[in-house]
Amino acid sequence: MTKSILITGGARSGKSALAERMTLTLGEPAVYIATAEAFDDEMAARIALHRSRRGPEWRTVAAPLDLAGALRDSDGGAPRLVDCLTLWLSNLMLADRDWEAAVADLCALIPQLTAPVVFVTxxxxxxxxxxxxxxxxxxxxxxxxxxxxxxxxDDLWLCVAGYPMKVK
Incomplete structure (x- = not known):
């Protein structure tokens, strides 16, 4: 049975750092599935900050639109971290994709996965x-x-001011 974890919180709440720590407790090396795209300097700086926190135990996969495909392709081995669902959602909406169908597909896929996955939103x-x-x-x-x-x-965490709280 897979271990799926959703971590949510506001901007700069500490959710990504928590997700990175949790993912590495599930095994190393780990796969970082990135949904962000650097369309401007500010976003490029944010992506660089996230990359600088990660060490050699991470392999990065870009998945700005096909998140389900990236999860399927990376399944069966290392734990995965998806950062983040809300950027993925905005990518889908701006590309005029059917976000509701994509979310339904993703939710249906989660129980089928064999390797753990941590989602940030x-x-x-x-x-x-x-x-x-x-x-x-x-x-x-x-x-x-x-x-x-x-x-x-399986699990739901809320991050507030750097402090995680288990909700489910």
């Missing part, structure tokens, strides 16, 4: 209501994605 629904339709649609989609993933995963 942002909690985006705790702030103010966005002032434009695209931002509201994204916030709603992220909330629904997180709910569906929380059901599909």
């Amino acid at each position: 942002n909690e985006v629904g705790s702030g103010i209501v966005p002032d434009n339709a695209l931002a509201r649609a994204y916030r709603d989609a992220a909330g629904l994605t997180n709910q569906r993933m929380a059901v599909a995963c």
